[in-house]
Amino acid sequence: MTEDKRLTWVRRNYLSIIFSAIGSIVILFLVVALFNMLIQQALTDPGSLIEVMFDEEVLKSVALTLYASFLSTMIAVIFGTPLAYVLSRHKFPAKSFIESIIDVPVIIPHSVAGIALYALLMRRGSIGSFMESIGVVFEESLWGIVAAMFFVSVPLYLNAAREGFQSVDPRLEYVARSLGAGPIRTFFAISLPLAIRHLFSGAIMAWARGISEFGAIIFIAFYPMVAPTLIYYRFTLYGLGGSRPVAVFLMLICFVIFVVLRMMSRRWGGSHQ
Amino acid sequence: MGRIASIILENVTYILENFSIKNVSLKVREGEYFVLLGPTGSGKTLLLELIAGFHVPDEGRIILNGVDVTYTPPEKRNVGFVYQDYSLFPHMTVEENVAFGLRVRRLPENEIKRQVKEMMNLVGISHLSDRYPSTLSGGEQQRVAIARALAINPDVLLLDEPLSALDPGTREDLREELKRIHEARNVTTIHVTHDRVEAILLANRIGLIINGEMIQVGSPEELFSKPPNEKAARFLGVENILQGRIRLNRGGIAVIETGDLEIHAITKIGEGEVYVFIRPESIIISRKPLRSSARNIFQGRIVELTNLGPLVSVKLDNGLKALITRQSAEDMRLKLGDMVYASFKAASVHVSRRAR
Numbered sequence A: 001m002t003e004d005k006r007l008t009w010v011r012r013n014y015l016s017i018i019f020s021a022i023g024s025i026v027i028l029f030l031v032v033a034l035f036n037m038l039i040q041q042a043l044t045d046p047g048s049l050i051e052v053m054f055d056e057e058v059l060k061s062v063a064l065t066l067y068a069s070f071l072s073t074m075i076a077v078i079f080g081t082p083l084a085y086v087l088s089r090h091k092f093p094a095k096s097f098i099e100s101i102i103d104v105p106v107i108i109p110h111s112v113a114g115i116a117l118y119a120l121l122m123r124r125g126s127i128g129s130f131m132e133s134i135g136v137v138f139e140e141s142l143w144g145i146v147a148a149m150f151f152v153s154v155p156l157y158l159n160a161a162r163e164g165f166q167s168v169d170p171r172l173e174y175v176a177r178s179l180g181a182g183p184i185r186t187f188f189a190i191s192l193p194l195a196i197r198h199l200f201s202g203a204i205m206a207w208a209r210g211i212s213e214f215g216a217i218i219f220i221a222f223y224p225m226v227a228p229t230l231i232y233y234r235f236t237l238y239g240l241g242g243s244r245p246v247a248v249f250l251m252l253i254c255f256v257i258f259v260v261l262r263m264m265s266r267r268w269g270g271s272h273q
Numbered sequence B: 001m002g003r004i005a006s007i008i009l010e011n012v013t014y015i016l017e018n019f020s021i022k023n024v025s026l027k028v029r030e031g032e033y034f035v036l037l038g039p040t041g042s043g044k045t046l047l048l049e050l051i052a053g054f055h056v057p058d059e060g061r062i063i064l065n066g067v068d069v070t071y072t073p074p075e076k077r078n079v080g081f082v083y084q085d086y087s088l089f090p091h092m093t094v095e096e097n098v099a100f101g102l103r104v105r106r107l108p109e110n111e112i113k114r115q116v117k118e119m120m121n122l123v124g125i126s127h128l129s130d131r132y133p134s135t136l137s138g139g140e141q142q143r144v145a146i147a148r149a150l151a152i153n154p155d156v157l158l159l160d161e162p163l164s165a166l167d168p169g170t171r172e173d174l175r176e177e178l179k180r181i182h183e184a185r186n187v188t189t190i191h192v193t194h195d196r197v198e199a200i201l202l203a204n205r206i207g208l209i210i211n212g213e214m215i216q217v218g219s220p221e222e223l224f225s226k227p228p229n230e231k232a233a234r235f236l237g238v239e240n241i242l243q244g245r246i247r248l249n250r251g252g253i254a255v256i257e258t259g260d261l262e263i264h265a266i267t268k269i270g271e272g273e274v275y276v277f278i279r280p281e282s283i284i285i286s287r288k289p290l291r292s293s294a295r296n297i298f299q300g301r302i303v304e305l306t307n308l309g310p311l312v313s314v315k316l317d318n319g320l321k322a323l324i325t326r327q328s329a330e331d332m333r334l335k336l337g338d339m340v341y342a343s344f345k346a347a348s349v350h351v352s353r354r355a356r
Helices: A001-044 A046-053 A054-090 A095-107 A110-121 A128-133 A143-168 A172-177 A183-212 A217-221 A227-267 B045-052 B095-104 B110-123 B137-150 B168-185 B196-202 B220-225 B230-236 B326-331
Strands: B005-016 B018-027 B033-037 B059-064 B078-084 B157-159 B190-191 B205-210 B215-217 B239-248 B255-258 B264-266 B272-278 B285-288 B296-308 B311-316 B321-325 B339-344 B349-353
Touching: A001 A046, A001 A227, A001 B059, A046 A054, A046 A227, A054 A095, A054 A143, A054 A183, A054 A227, A095 A143, A110 A128, A110 A143, A110 A217, A143 A183, A143 A217, A172 A183, A172 B045, A172 B078, A183 A227, A217 A227, A217 B255, B005 B045, B005 B190, B018 B059, B018 B190, B018 B215, B033 B045, B033 B196, B045 B059, B045 B078, B045 B157, B045 B190, B059 B239, B078 B137, B095 B137, B137 B168, B168 B196, B168 B296, B190 B196, B196 B220, B196 B272, B196 B349, B205 B220, B205 B230, B205 B272, B215 B220, B215 B230, B220 B339, B239 B264, B255 B349, B264 B349, B285 B321, B311 B326, B311 B339, B321 B326
Parallel strands: B033 B190, B033 B205, B078 B157, B157 B190
Antiparallel strands: B005 B018, B005 B059, B205 B215, B239 B255, B239 B272, B255 B264, B272 B349, B285 B339, B296 B311, B296 B339, B311 B321
16 A cells, blocks of 8 residues: 555656756765865865964955955945846836846856956056046955956846845835835835845845955956965965865855855744745 | 815826726716726726826826826825735734824824724724734735725725725625725725626716726716616626615515515615625526526516627516526527526525615
């Protein structure tokens, strides 16, 4: 009887079983790639992993990475939220063009993005020369890093935020207006709180994307070194043994932070949805 | 009740992709309960949204209480709006939803508390004040939406199919509730619906809107007794709507006189003037008197046979209209002038008190 039941279950679900088997290869590859590095490090050279945690150069670069990406994400939130709202609510002639522009940083090679930003923001660049005159230098500076991170990560925030605002029924805004709330009040009392989870998760994605950026950054600011640059730099100097501990360390930090943030965003606004 | 026009539409035209409003003019009197009746997709909701200011008309003027508000934003119109799907703010409690319009008006907090309490009592939701909308039933949510709209003491109340999403029992309760609330507050109201019964039972006057055009405006009696054209007749006329008087009610089965007919119906209403509704699908047509449980059997002569595709509408000289399948019409070889029997159960008769 139970044998029969099991057989029936397999017959009914064999497509999902086959697909799960194929899909598990993907998961396996991701897990093995990350854990292989971790385990190798732990087995062959646990000492240098500990050492790295007290290496001032490493700690500085990790802190710089987190900080620069945080700044880039804040800029994305401040400037991207209004744009995302407009895109979610209105139809206008150039809309699909603008939406394509937003996706460009995702599809172009990061070295191309790096060259483009360098040409624009270097001391002799179109904007760089003007910005230098008011005291902001991008070349080999924190602002160069932030600019590169912003370029590659802002699409993630914009798309998540736009989706968030699209999920808010315009009728809720209509009703709020009919009750006497002006457009600004309506935005802050209705649209924003209802989209906040999307905005938050978009910001996390953008921050993560900023932290992981390397290709675009090195063209405009090899120094000060962000963690991905430092890992590459040590790899060219000392090979796997010198760079892997830093890589493992960065991975662990990112992992912990994102687990915490995910938990926070789940708790947020969970009461009504 | 005043005779001043509270809502005036002058040649309002608005074209959207799928819906449009074409040259609609209308005057709704102060304190009136006006029902906009029309089939789905006829532009009724759009017209309400224009009055509320969610859209600006392409042409024409909208005047509320003597002020031209055609270009006034919604927040300056003092209009209460209730949507079919309730549109409660999901991140706010019931109390916060009802208080929203008052908070926006920056009333003192104790004044807000007092008015919210009064409003929640009026619509019977006081026990729900700390709940979130997602935990409420449809009927409860709609009561909250009505309380929220009334809390701002609106000049005009706009109701967009407020009963359509509710189950039949709740719908009837809330329909009575709307009547009671209107009598208590006397707010000028426009109520949009596609339900003919709802329109007759609630309206002082009805405006019939089809394909974005206002076909006719008049009292329920005027509209249903002489529809202006075939389109209107087709929309209005499929229902058997009779006026009558309950003669006696014995154990829940009432005998109702409607002029030509004496109809048996299951109802709790004991006596008085009533409307009688019978869905044409509930009426069976036969050549010989049926031997069935149907309490209502009437003989009549066929005065109209209308082919409606798979269905045929049969109209008898005693005023009853039936919808039968093409197949059974052919099997019985029905033709004009034939004498037939129309039967329906007492349970298929819907009875409602006639107020006016």
